Amino acid sequence: MIRHKVVYIIFTVLSSICFSCNTYTKFYSVTYTSVSDHKIADIYRLDLSNQNLDSLPIAVSKLTTLKMLNLSNNPNLNLDLAFKKLNQCKDIEVLILDSLNIDKIPASIIQFTSLKQLSLANNPKLNLEYTFDIASVLPIEYLNLRGNTIEKLPENSIKLKSVKDLNLSFNRLKGNRNYELIAKLPKLYSLWIDHNELEVLPSSIGAINKVRFLYFDHNKLEKLPEEMSAMRTWVIHAGYNNFKVLPKVFTKMRSLFMVHINNNSITVIPESYTTEKYPLAGLILDNNPISENEKRKAAQLFKGFFLLSFEQK
Numbered sequence: 001m002i003r004h005k006v007v008y009i010i011f012t013v014l015s016s017i018c019f020s021c022n023t024y025t026k027f028y029s030v031t032y033t034s035v036s037d038h039k040i041a042d043i044y045r046l047d048l049s050n051q052n053l054d055s056l057p058i059a060v061s062k063l064t065t066l067k068m069l070n071l072s073n074n075p076n077l078n079l080d081l082a083f084k085k086l087n088q089c090k091d092i093e094v095l096i097l098d099s100l101n102i103d104k105i106p107a108s109i110i111q112f113t114s115l116k117q118l119s120l121a122n123n124p125k126l127n128l129e130y131t132f133d134i135a136s137v138l139p140i141e142y143l144n145l146r147g148n149t150i151e152k153l154p155e156n157s158i159k160l161k162s163v164k165d166l167n168l169s170f171n172r173l174k175g176n177r178n179y180e181l182i183a184k185l186p187k188l189y190s191l192w193i194d195h196n197e198l199e200v201l202p203s204s205i206g207a208i209n210k211v212r213f214l215y216f217d218h219n220k221l222e223k224l225p226e227e228m229s230a231m232r233t234w235v236i237h238a239g240y241n242n243f244k245v246l247p248k249v250f251t252k253m254r255s256l257f258m259v260h261i262n263n264n265s266i267t268v269i270p271e272s273y274t275t276e277k278y279p280l281a282g283l284i285l286d287n288n289p290i291s292e293n294e295k296r297k298a299a300q301l302f303k304g305f306f307l308l309s310f311e312q313k
Contacts, residue, residue, distance in 0.1 A: 183207035
C-alpha cells in the first residue's frame with residue numbers, strides 16, 4: 001500500500017475545506033426574516049420561507065445589498081412577480097426555492113447575473129428541460145434538485161457548464177444515460193445520489209471521472225462496477241447499503257483517500273487489500289458485522305491509516 005505523508009496532509013486540508021459542500025450558511029452575517037426600512041442597507045441575507053406569502057413586501061425592491069434569499073415553502077407565491085420586484089437586487093448569489101410546487105422557474109430569474117447557488121428541492125412537478133435551459137445562462141455552481149422524484153435527466157443537462165456541486169438526493173436515477181449526461185459536466189466536483197433506491201450503480205458512473213466527493217449512501221447496493229476504477233474521487237460515502245464485502249474496486253481508484261462505508265453488512269476484507277497498492281488512508285467501517293478475527297486482520301492491514309474505525313453502536 002502507498003503510504004506517503006503528503007497524502008495525509010493533502011487529505012486533511014481538503015477535508016477541512018471541502019468535506020461539506022452545502023454552503024447556504026457561510027455568507028454574510030445576520031439572516032433577517034422580515035424587511036423594515038431602517039435595516040434595508042444592512043440586509044444581506046433574507047429568509048422569507050414558511051410565511052404563507054402570495055407576494056413579496058414592497059420594501060424588498062430597495063434591497064440593493066441582498067446576497068441570499070430564501071423563498072421556500074410559500075406555494076401561493078407568484079415567482080415571476082416576486083423576481084420582477086427584486087429587479088434592483090443584482091448581486092443575489094444564493095436563491096432557495098424549495099417546496100414551492102412550481103413546474104417552471106420564471107425566465108426573469110436571469111436578471112440575477114451573480115447567482116452561484118440555486119436550490120429547487122422538493123418541487124416534483126418541475127420541468128427540468130426548461131429549467132436547465134434557463135439555468136444554463138447563469139453562473140450556477142451549486143444546484144440542488146433533491147427530492148424531485150427524477151427518473152430521467154433531460155439531454156440538455158449538459159448545458160450546465162458551470163455546475164460544480166450537484167445534489168440529486170432522494171430521486172430515482174437508475175439508468176446508464178443519466179450518468180453519461182452527468183459525466184459531461186466539465187466542472188463537477190461533488191455529486192449526491194444518495195437515497196435513489198439504487199440496487200445497481202450503473203457502469204457509466206465510471207465516466208464521471210472528475211468528481212472528487214461522491215455520495216451514494218442510503219441505497220440498496222451490494223457491489224460496485226469495475227468502471228469506477230477510472231474515477232479520480234477523493235472521498236466516497238457508501239454507508240447504509242447492502243455490501244457484504246468491502247468492494248475491491250476501491251483498491252484500483254488511484255486518488256481515493258477516504259471511504260465511509262458504515263452501516264452495511266460487511267464481514268470480509270478481500271485479499272486484494274493485502275496485495276494491491278493504493279492511496280486509501282481512511283476507512284470508516286462502523287456498524288458492520290465484522291468478526292473479531294477480521295477486525296484484528298484489518299487493524300494490522302490498515303495500521304498506516306490516519307483514520308480507521310470499527311465502532312459498533
